[in-house]
Amino acid sequence: MELPFSYQRLLTEQINIPSKLLNDYHELGLNEEDIIVILQIMNLQKSGELLPSFDQIASHMTINANEVANVLKKLRNNNYLQIEQITDEQNGQHEWYCLSPLFEALFEVEQESTQEEEGKLFQLFEQEFARTLSPIEIETVSYWLDEDQFKPPLIKAALREAVLMGKLNFRYIDRILNEWKKKGVRSVNDVKQSSQQKQNQQAPKEKRDTSVYYNWLEE
CATH class of the missing domain: 1.10.10.630 (DnaD domain-like)
Structure with missing residues (x-):
């Protein structure tokens, strides 16, 4: 059963977005489409989809799966995104999109600046x-x-x-x-x-x- 609307529910369904990402993404050569794909990944991972498919990401956007694939390829080529393996509490192995390189690069830009x-x-x-x-x-x-x-x-x-x-x-x-x-x-x-x-x-x-x-x- 779907829970009724409440501000508490609204808060629990939010994702944390670093303001620096929104302010300075262009310094990394990223555009608005790239940022929305990144935010969709963060949102899907929050709901348990550690390695969402192209179709899953595209279903929340106005671009298709092929265009999502091109964005992800761009992010990986620029070393902003990696596919890594993690181990859960039951020692199960899972792959996920790791965005740590993106944030490391973002704050390196700040340091250089x-x-x-x-x-x-x-x-x-x-x-x-x-x-x-x-x-x-x-x-x-x-x-x-x-x-x-x-x-x-x-x-x-x-x-x-x-x-x-x-x-x-x-x-x-x-x-x-x-x-x-x-x-x-x-x-x-x-x-x-x-x-x-x-x-x-x-x-x-x-x-x-x-x-x-x-x-x-x-x-």
Whole structure:
């Protein structure tokens, strides 16, 4: 007998989809059709079909079994999908579609993107200072990234404010970042919102050009 509708039933019938998969699948060379096939596999596996057939997958889509086969071939050729054997609790052997390589590749892209962004950050500092950074300065930027966990865009925002205020030195930038940390500012959007709030609180005659960030160290 089919159970009546309930929100509890709705929750139990859901599948967990990493938001990164939906946001960044195109970086792996995947398209919307590929993603729907992947989601159908995840959904069928949740219901016990560890190695669903092409027809089973196609029955929930607007493409046919041959087109599903082509998508699966593409995923396997790109090493995003593997057919593996697993052993159940009764020592029975089963084959299943393993998607672990897909998620490993997805987060490797994120790591490479982060490393590239950090590399550009050091280049930006050298451009603004018009010289090569000293070992101590490189260590300072690395500390902001690794220990303080500041994202590169936030460090760039602090650098920009130092430039705009005519106080281009590492001590000033460090003070800005620490002041933001105390105030719970963790993103460029937080910076803009907080700066706008501060500017709105000032008397009209004291308002600054809105293209310039609020000077956090003058309160």
